[in-house]
Amino acid sequence: MLMRAVVQSGPGGVGTLSISMVEKPVASAGQLLVRVMAAGLNRADIVQREGHYPAPEGASPILGLEIAGVVEAVGGPSRFKAGDAVFGLLQGGAYADYALLDEALAIPKPDSMSWAEAASLPEVWMTAWLNLVDVADLQAGERFLVHAGASGVGAAAIQLACLLGAEAVASASADEKLDFCRELGAVQAFNARREPVFSAQIKAKGGVDVILDPVGGSYFRENLACLKPDGRLVVIGIMGGRSAELNLGLLLVKRLRIMGSTLRSQPLAVRERLARALEQVVLPAIAAGKARVTLDSIYPLSAVADAHLYMEDNSNLGKVVLDLSQVMQM
Structure with missing residues (x-):
């Protein structure tokens, strides 16, 4: 047929x-x-x-x-x-x-x-769970930054960070999107186009423990600058380029971890576990008004x-x- x-x-x-x-x-x-x-x-x-x-x-x-x-x-x-x-x-x-x-x-x-x-x-919440929970091990009380915070993944990541008891920070490309990120729970939001050097204002608030970044190359230096010691950078996209210069001294002194991650190539067993997290944790949170579609x-x-x-x-x-x-x- x-x-x-x-x-x-x-x-x-x-x-x-x-x-x-x-x-x-x-x-x-x-x-x-x-x-x-x-x-x-x-x-x-x-x-x-x-x-x-x-x-x-x-x-x-x-x-x-x-x-x-x-x-x-x-x-x-x-x-x-x-x-x-x-x-x-x-x-x-x-x-x-x-x-x-x-x-x-x-x-x-x-x-x-x-x-x-x-x-x-499915795609956005399972991506958020994979990277915040499994890859970055985001903990309650930590500070979390997501770039493209008004995207599907960004919106899920902000909400998941809040559900985990972390403090969410977001970047976006327009003021309307910054308002959207704040509505979802971000305590700090900045326009990455208007403020391409964003590490200073992030560091002024104490830096961040975890960054979820779909941009890649063009944000790499700033990402490392605003990470706290023992910070984790998870790169999930390269919209801003696939190449960047790595300051190994900063990596060593701050004990940073840099990780790449994709959902699509994960084994079925991993994707199944993420589906159960969506079913058993995220859906009840949405039903209870603690998260939203x-x-x-x-x-x-x-x-x-x-x-x-x-x-x-x-x-x-x-x-x-x-x-x-x-x-x-x-």
Whole structure:
């Protein structure tokens, strides 16, 4: 059987994207075939579209890493059944009417959440948990800085830091985004475009213990300068360049740790553990009003190019999601 999917003519801009009919996938053991109702957009989708972030071996070449939808079929014995509402993280294939979701990564969708809200959660909250809890070991009472704080990951990271009892600081590229970061719990926020030398004002407040950075090269020197002794820098992106000069003296004197991290390449067992953290810790926090869904905008599948351009322009406060719930005539 055929289904709609966003396909690509080759690496490049949004002009390479189009909607075509492709073969519908079939669930094998340990997988759920899900009728996709909403799919989240991520910066990784843009980088993959441009040809710089290929899908892992065996993953769908179709863009998209997170979905919410209805189970249509199960590949063998399962805790889920056809008709169940679920959401979860993929390694590819979300921009389509149907996608395969590893059962280990599937999370029951709360009735109180819309499809779009559920689809906005997996990638950003699992990324935040991986890097703040597992990689950086952020502790209660520590001070935490996240760059691009108004992005999907940034918004989740600010809230998770607060849930962990840490103090959150954020950078962003516009004053509106700084207000958004403060609303989420950041006690200090600064405009990184207006204040490219940010270490002085961070150090004036005592520095930070942990930094989560999707920017990379252009922020590297400032990041090291504002870290406290025994500070940890976790780099999760290179939007600001892949090269930087490392002051080894500073690294030694301050006993700093610099770590690189990606979610997509993690083993299934790690991703499963992160999915359980989302299910058992984050969802109850949202239900209790201690955290919130940060859904910026919803685009129909037919406007996937516009959605990509909107995210590339860094206009979003939180998550951008594609709506696939409406059947579109081809």
